[in-house]
Amino acid sequence: TxxxxxxxxxxxxxxxxxxxxxxxxxxxxxxxxxxxxxxxxxxxxxxxxxxxxxxxxxxxxxxxxxxxxxxxxxxxxxxxxxxxxxxxxxxxxxxxxxxxxxxxxxxxxxxxxxxxxxxxxxxxxxNDELGELARALLAAERALKPGGRLAVVTFHSLEDRIVKRFIADRSEAASGSRHMPDAPQRAATFRKAGGGVTPGEAEIAANPRARSARLRAAIRTDAPARAGDFSIFGLPKLPAVERPGER
Structure with a gap:
């Protein structure tokens, strides 16, 4: 990973x-x-x-x-x-x-x-593409140093929604538990670096497959990485399948 x-x-x-x-x-x-x-x-x-x-x-x-x-x-x-x-x-x-x-x-x-x-x-x-994307975003949070940049290019709404949710969640301070409102606040681990960027007409003309691409970016803060909570991604509930390497 x-x-x-x-x-x-x-x-x-x-x-x-x-x-x-x-x-x-x-x-x-x-x-x-x-x-x-x-x-x-x-x-x-x-x-x-x-x-x-x-x-x-x-x-x-x-x-x-x-x-x-x-x-x-x-x-x-x-x-x-x-x-x-x-x-x-x-x-x-x-x-x-x-x-x-x-x-x-x-x-x-x-x-x-x-x-x-x-x-x-x-x-x-x-290929469990949405799960792989979620795991990659959490890994990037752990790997980036303060000031490090995260840039993600997606090609359809399901992927973009996951990236957007992750950046929004990590760009806001949050309590340690929703069941303990008085718990200490956790600092934001990212700062948003603008909204979603889409290709212009010239780029689409040169590369038609880029038509649906969207770029989102964020900058890592010095706050410790948070625990990997998959619930923030809103992944759909689908049939369970044992993936290669899973037991």
Whole structure:
């Protein structure tokens, strides 16, 4: 982890996007632009997207698609998957994408493919991306020295919300316990360094994948790092999965 290798850092930069190399390699299974195995594992170990799609109950799939993909047809798609996989399991990216498109349809004015949000949700879930982001933010708090800078680039609202909540929480003094209002105040561990910064038209023209990027930054104070309380992040409650290295 970050704080196992870095101490007294001048700065920490977290780029939360998926690399173009991963997206463009069909054999990694991140995209349905080209056919590939339904994988999506960044570390290439542990639970794959195919494992999730072919074994999780429809209710759990619906929660994943709804929370992580903000997919309005989450329930319909989950029930379709549960029914279809009894005849033939999903193993390829285009098979899943085509099944979703056939089931929910695609209007002439739709800007994105009907499977886009489901694929996003599966990728985030398989790699525990929101949990990894939360752990990285807490580690950065421990690793940065006073005056050190934290900069985080996110690419969708779920990630940005987590970063925004963390910086807001750490930029305010807080009591040691909400059950003990007279407890000593804990000093703020960060100062906000402006609001969210988005790319300009020229940058988007040069790199279209930067369109949804947002940069947030904060400066470390000299206050001791706080305990790692995951409740501040508001992470959605999703099916529990044993991750590689967890017991």
């Amino acid at each position: 970050l704080d196992e290798h870095v101490e007294g850092a001048d700065g920490v930069v977290l780029d939360i996007g998926v690399s173009s190399m991963q997206l463009d390699r069909a054999e990694r299974g991140f995209s349905f632009r080209a056919d590939g195995p339904l994988d999506m594992r960044m570390a290439q170990s542990g639970l794959s997207a195919a494992d999730v799609v072919n074994t999780f109950k429809a209710g759990d799939l619906a929660r994943i698609f709804g929370f992580l993909g903000e997919e309005r047809h989450a329930g319909r798609i989950a029930r379709m998957i549960e029914s279809r996989r009894e005849k033939r399991p999903f193993e390829r990216t285009l098979d899943l994408a085509d099944a979703i498109e056939t089931h929910v349809g695609r209007g002439p004015k739709d800007k994105i493919h009907p499977a886009t949000r489901v694929f996003q949700a599966l990728r985030i879930f398989v």
